Amino acid sequence: MSRRAYAEAQRAAGRLVAAVLPARYPPEVLWAHDVVPVEVWDPPAPAEVAGAHLPPMVCSVVRRGLALLSASPPVDLLLFPHTCDSLQNLSTLLPDLLGERRPCLFFYPPRGPAGDCGRAFLLEEVRSLFRNLDAVAGEPPPHRLREAVRWARERDEALRGLYDARARGQLDAPAEEFYRAVRRTEYLWPEEASEELLAFRRERAGRRPAGVPLVLSGVLPAPMDFLRRLDERGLAVVEDDFLGLGRRFPRRAPDLPDDPLEAAAGRLLALPPCPTQGAPHSSRLAFLEELARRSSARAVVFLALKFCEPELFDIPFLAEGLRERGLPALVLETEPGGETPAALLTRLEAFVESLP
Amino acid sequence: MTLVREARYRLMKDLVLPAALRAREGRRRARKADPLFGPPLKSGAELKRIMARHYALARYAKGARPVAYVTSGAPVELLRPLGFYTLYPENHSALCGARKVGDRMALHAEARGFSPDLCSYARIDLGHAFSGESPAGELPPPDLLFCTTNICQTVMYWFKALAHHHRVPLVVLDTPYLHGGREEGPALRYFRDQMVEAVPRLERVACRDFEEGRFLAALESSRRASLLWGKVLETLKARPAPLTIFDAFVHLMPVVSLRGLPVCERYYEGLLAEAEERVRRGVAAVPGERFRLLWDNIAIWFALGSLARLFARAGAVPVAATYTHAWAETVQDLEETDPFDGLAKAYGRIFLNRDLAHRRDLLLTLAREYGVHGVVFHSARSCKPYSIGQYDMRGALEAQLPLRTVVLEADMADGRVWSEAQAETRLQAFFESLER
Numbered sequence: 042m043s044r045r046a047y048a049e050a051q052r053a054a055g056r057l058v059a060a061v062l063p064a065r066y067p068p069e070v071l072w073a074h075d076v077v078p079v080e081v082w083d084p085p086a087p088a089e090v091a092g093a094h095l096p097p098m099v100c101s102v103v104r105r106g107l108a109l110l111s112a113s114p115p116v117d118l119l120l121f122p123h124t125c126d127s128l129q130n131l132s133t134l135l136p137d138l139l140g141e142r143r144p145c146l147f148f149y150p151p152r153g154p155a156g157d158c159g160r161a162f163l164l165e166e167v168r169s170l171f172r173n174l175d176a177v178a179g180e181p182p183p184h185r186l187r188e189a190v191r192w193a194r195e196r197d198e199a200l201r202g203l204y205d206a207r208a209r210g211q212l213d214a215p216a217e218e219f220y221r222a223v224r225r226t227e228y229l230w231p232e233e234a235s236e237e238l239l240a241f242r243r244e245r246a247g248r249r250p251a252g253v254p255l256v257l258s259g260v261l262p263a264p265m266d267f268l269r270r271l272d273e274r275g276l277a278v279v280e281d282d283f284l285g286l287g288r289r290f291p292r293r294a295p296d297l298p299d300d301p302l303e304a305a306a307g308r309l310l311a312l313p314p315c316p317t318q319g320a321p322h323s324s325r326l327a328f329l330e331e332l333a334r335r336s337s338a339r340a341v342v343f344l345a346l347k348f349c350e351p352e353l354f355d356i357p358f359l360a361e362g363l364r365e366r367g368l369p370a371l372v373l374e375t376e377p378g379g380e381t382p383a384a385l386l387t388r389l390e391a392f393v394e395s396l397p
Numbered sequence: 398m399t400l401v402r403e404a405r406y407r408l409m410k411d412l413v414l415p416a417a418l419r420a421r422e423g424r425r426r427a428r429k430a431d432p433l434f435g436p437p438l439k440s441g442a443e444l445k446r447i448m449a450r451h452y453a454l455a456r457y458a459k460g461a462r463p464v465a466y467v468t469s470g471a472p473v474e475l476l477r478p479l480g481f482y483t484l485y486p487e488n489h490s491a492l493c494g495a496r497k498v499g500d501r502m503a504l505h506a507e508a509r510g511f512s513p514d515l516c517s518y519a520r521i522d523l524g525h526a527f528s529g530e531s532p533a534g535e536l537p538p539p540d541l542l543f544c545t546t547n548i549c550q551t552v553m554y555w556f557k558a559l560a561h562h563h564r565v566p567l568v569v570l571d572t573p574y575l576h577g578g579r580e581e582g583p584a585l586r587y588f589r590d591q592m593v594e595a596v597p598r599l600e601r602v603a604c605r606d607f608e609e610g611r612f613l614a615a616l617e618s619s620r621r622a623s624l625l626w627g628k629v630l631e632t633l634k635a636r637p638a639p640l641t642i643f644d645a646f647v648h649l650m651p652v653v654s655l656r657g658l659p660v661c662e663r664y665y666e667g668l669l670a671e672a673e674e675r676v677r678r679g680v681a682a683v684p685g686e687r688f689r690l691l692w693d694n695i696a697i698w699f700a701l702g703s704l705a706r707l708f709a710r711a712g713a714v715p716v717a718a719t720y721t722h723a724w725a726e727t728v729q730d731l732e733e734t735d736p737f738d739g740l741a742k743a744y745g746r747i748f749l750n751r752d753l754a755h756r757r758d759l760l761l762t763l764a765r766e767y768g769v770h771g772v773v774f775h776s777a778r779s780c781k782p783y784s785i786g787q788y789d790m791r792g793a794l795e796a797q798l799p800l801r802t803v804v805l806e807a808d809m810a811d812g813r814v815w816s817e818a819q820a821e822t823r824l825q826a827f828f829e830s831l832e833r
Binding site: 094096123134137358 | 512515550553557560567573577579584591594752757784787788790792793806
């Protein structure tokens, strides 16, 4: 079932559907309100449609997002986490200049080290989102938020289990299949998502397909065709530091407070380091090194999304830092959708051949 | 800070540099009058002296003063009582753009793997960090990086890269974006609390205590300079305008780079007196002023001169700009009883940190107050927060006022994306549309 069909089915079943732009937000508060967050990362909408509204230096995630939202998808509200300058302006362009009438909600995850005031502000943002959802979807029953926090914990555990199995070489799943399964968490109701992830892990238990083990980093594993090409070339993705995937669940089970809103905020604080929130290079390097160590990866490949400033600013120092630590790194510029350019594959092949 | 370095710094500041700059000025030949423009502003010479001294003195600051690199929207008033020598990478990159060396300097960063799609100010500045090259001479490396996200998120990524390169502390003050329908209190409180939280870190770098009296004095100085700057801009409401926005882009430098220092206030007292005198005497920046225009976005630094001539030939005078206005827009907020509250409001509410509805209203207000006939939108390839939304802003303005608008695709400092011929054709057509 496609994302659109799933959203339509959820609405038919009486739930509200929220289109959620990248990247970090507390899904628990939406679930508590019986709102299904359907994330908008790289929808098949033609990015060119956005050309009438966006200048050329805007990334394809934002372009596709605008194209999709302009085409009246089956959603009841929009949620814009503040992730970068482009998404920031999209969040005001739609309601303020393009006449978007559906409720638009905003969420601002604080930047920089989480000092006392950063933590307090994050909690206030989670509370504010909760209140705003009350206004749109009605107040949920008292126990519902606690239940949603449990769903988030269970989904995170399922993701951790799957990622751990892959890193240890105990998952017999090519990259394309792995990411198709994991990316369904971007829209499935959490209980369904957890069940599917657990089932996938059970069904695909086995030895990792032979191949040179790699860590991927970037925004998304895109285009999907690229993953197929990796599989064909005997390259195994064993870990990832994708903004949309490996950076969006805590890599260790966090010790969360009892209060459910504080728990939702605490979960966000426990996520891996991310440039969108100003994580220093040192913490990102340590994270990448740890991913490579635990999965015995031989190299890191950065899939750089054109015009994505948070990622592009970090890559030169990260690649240099990894090389200094004896971990080869390659930077490839990719775009969602379409086929992988041949030149890019040639570079990848040459890189893999040069690995010690 | 050694005594020798301190003595050298003072000697250069008080004696050697002022004398050297006076001597250089004496040698400089007077520029030939350009019939397209009115008499040049006398304050221009003072501006050159101040900025040349600021960059030249920077060479002697290391070891005598803690050196901070600061973003243009950061509350520099926090650094003044601690004696920081402040340099503004954005200002330096604009200078490199204006001197037409921006492209070459950006290449140093691109050679290190920084994408040519990144902000040109950042690439130029990183190019400076890697190569040491600068048209302003040698600049000291920083002891501190001081960054606020109220103008864009880019500065955070950029300053993080500088922190990694220079191995110095980075203080990021996070300023949540203000959406019109949301309560701004929590965001401004958060910004305020971060400033309070940052003070001990700043004290550690400066090896000095934060004295409230000096802080309040800097705040007051900053407020006065911004008020004066706002009054200078208001003189452009006169017909004919006594200076153009292209002039204002250049005369903006002190309020960006020297805010909170007495020299900045003194400078704008002089500039305001001169602008008011020109209004009284009816001196036109562009004789035969025909069309009055509003400019949106940062200047195209490398083409400032050629654009000024092109506009002047058509009798078109840019008289207002959102960019120049930014350093005067929220100055009244500094009058708060609690100085930290005042800073949070003044810096947190700047228009780049507010939604596009606010920007539309600001543009409409400026258009009405300055009596403009058209709007020039500079779509800067490097500046997403400023440029995204401009295409639809055109329609929003045209629906409410009888205005013509044009979009110029360019960049503020990287000349490689600029086509002079294309821009000229587009502007000629725009000027013709103003005739109708």
